[in-house]
Amino acid sequence: MDNGIERREFIKQSIVTGVTVAAAGANILGANDRIRVGVIGPGRQGRGVMKTFMKNPDVQVVAVCDVYASNLDFAIKDAKLEGAQTYKDFRQILDRKDVDAVIVASPDHWHALQTVMACQAGKDVYVEKPISTTVDEGRKMVQAARKYNRVVQVGTQQRSGDHYQKAAEIIRSGQIGKVTFIRTWNFGNQLPDGIGAPPDTNPPDGLDWDMWLGPAPMRPFNQNRFGVHPDRWSSFRWFWDYAGGMMTDWGVHHLDIVQMVMQVDAPTAITAMGGKYALKDNRETPDTLMVTYEYPGFVCTYEDRECNGHLLNGEGYGILFHGADATLYINRQYFDITPEKGRKIEAQRVKAANKQGDAHIRNFLDCVKSRQTPISDIEIGHRSTSTCLLGNVALRSGHRIAWDAKAEKIAGDNAASKYLSREYRKPWKLNA
Numbered sequence: 001m002d003n004g005i006e007r008r009e010f011i012k013q014s015i016v017t018g019v020t021v022a023a024a025g026a027n028i029l030g031a032n033d034r035i036r037v038g039v040i041g042p043g044r045q046g047r048g049v050m051k052t053f054m055k056n057p058d059v060q061v062v063a064v065c066d067v068y069a070s071n072l073d074f075a076i077k078d079a080k081l082e083g084a085q086t087y088k089d090f091r092q093i094l095d096r097k098d099v100d101a102v103i104v105a106s107p108d109h110w111h112a113l114q115t116v117m118a119c120q121a122g123k124d125v126y127v128e129k130p131i132s133t134t135v136d137e138g139r140k141m142v143q144a145a146r147k148y149n150r151v152v153q154v155g156t157q158q159r160s161g162d163h164y165q166k167a168a169e170i171i172r173s174g175q176i177g178k179v180t181f182i183r184t185w186n187f188g189n190q191l192p193d194g195i196g197a198p199p200d201t202n203p204p205d206g207l208d209w210d211m212w213l214g215p216a217p218m219r220p221f222n223q224n225r226f227g228v229h230p231d232r233w234s235s236f237r238w239f240w241d242y243a244g245g246m247m248t249d250w251g252v253h254h255l256d257i258v259q260m261v262m263q264v265d266a267p268t269a270i271t272a273m274g275g276k277y278a279l280k281d282n283r284e285t286p287d288t289l290m291v292t293y294e295y296p297g298f299v300c301t302y303e304d305r306e307c308n309g310h311l312l313n314g315e316g317y318g319i320l321f322h323g324a325d326a327t328l329y330i331n332r333q334y335f336d337i338t339p340e341k342g343r344k345i346e347a348q349r350v351k352a353a354n355k356q357g358d359a360h361i362r363n364f365l366d367c368v369k370s371r372q373t374p375i376s377d378i379e380i381g382h383r384s385t386s387t388c389l390l391g392n393v394a395l396r397s398g399h400r401i402a403w404d405a406k407a408e409k410i411a412g413d414n415a416a417s418k419y420l421s422r423e424y425r426k427p428w429k430l431n432a
């Protein structure tokens, strides 16, 4: 109950009945019922996800919330949303008894709180990746989903790709031999100026900066921290208060597939090296990074180069599974199998056969009705996100991390452990 905001404040805002009563009385939907959806954070990704939801005839978007009026207006016009009510405060969407599910597509630092509060209000949740900025937040999201019996799907849509599933079957059945080494990467060249270094200013009209920051520390407005930009993905990603750089932004898609294919949920040890070596902008996260994960029986790396775009395997991103008999490369468009010399397996290319985002959202909608566990259930998304977060823990602490995945602890290492949780700015609180 004492969640998101202090209890006193909570009562003052008269939303005290919304939380427990609605959780107990969440709507039960039949196969032919429409799912009424609320959207929190219709920025670049939120608008795309919302429109994909709307392709399904059993979806009605009834409420949209953003703290930035321009994005709210744009979302309504762009999706030709007639009849949907608009809000500046997501808690008003959670208060609505007629909303069955919410999309959480705000910046990463909001995901945990908005997901937990939505679960408490009896809503099912489609939450974007990475699910959190700390391991502790992610665990609380899982606890809330279970406690309130909610369907929570994470936006790691590659899992719903037919060719990702097919590659997983091939690897698991031993066709490429024992896999001992996996390489994942993102490469690009943003030199010299990257996202630039604009000075702090007043926030633009129509933006509630305090509510954008939410549980993150109070800071003067900076265009790059806010990040919304017409020509690129928002740059909040490159600031530690709100996100985890490429390691969590893109790394989570790769590591999610690695853990799915290899049927593991966490590494046992992590090391990382890198830094901001060359870009002359005001980002905080590295422009160059190499993280190494040890799992039982194999090693996996994540590489990010933002100062040199030279391709690997002919591609700027992807995953290479190196097996005793062949190497399997996969990205969102296809996978390739390249045999080791003299091995029986045939070289082949298999193209992506379905739209991953569409299938992923349909899976969520079906689970909202059937109450089955979705393909990227919150526990899975939490484990994939944690693996990426631990890459950043290793980098920021400079330590080799020995990860106790069961306890979700780094035994005897306070310098690293401090990155596993974070203080929320008052009055925000996260209690599952």
Ligand SMILES: NC(=O)c1ccc[n+]([C@@H]2O[C@H](COP(=O)([O-])OP(=O)(O)OC[C@H]3O[C@@H](n4cnc5c(N)ncnc54)[C@H](O)[C@@H]3O)[C@@H](O)[C@H]2O)c1
Pocket (backbone or CB within 6 Å): 040, 041, 042, 043, 044, 045, 046, 065, 066, 067, 068, 071, 088, 090, 105, 106, 107, 108, 110, 128, 129, 130, 155, 156, 157, 211, 212, 213, 214, 226, 227, 228, 233, 234, 249
């Ligand atoms: N699954 C994918 O492939 C994929 C792709 C891109 C982005 N994403 C994820 O989507 C999320 C959003 O990324 P984006 O690039 O669209 O960012 P964005 O900045 O374009 O959109 C975020 C929106 O949330 C709004 N917002 C901030 N605080 C809010 C609050 N308290 N209540 C309501 N709205 C609030 C912002 O004003 C903004 O309009 C990120 O977590 C990102 O990692 C996922």
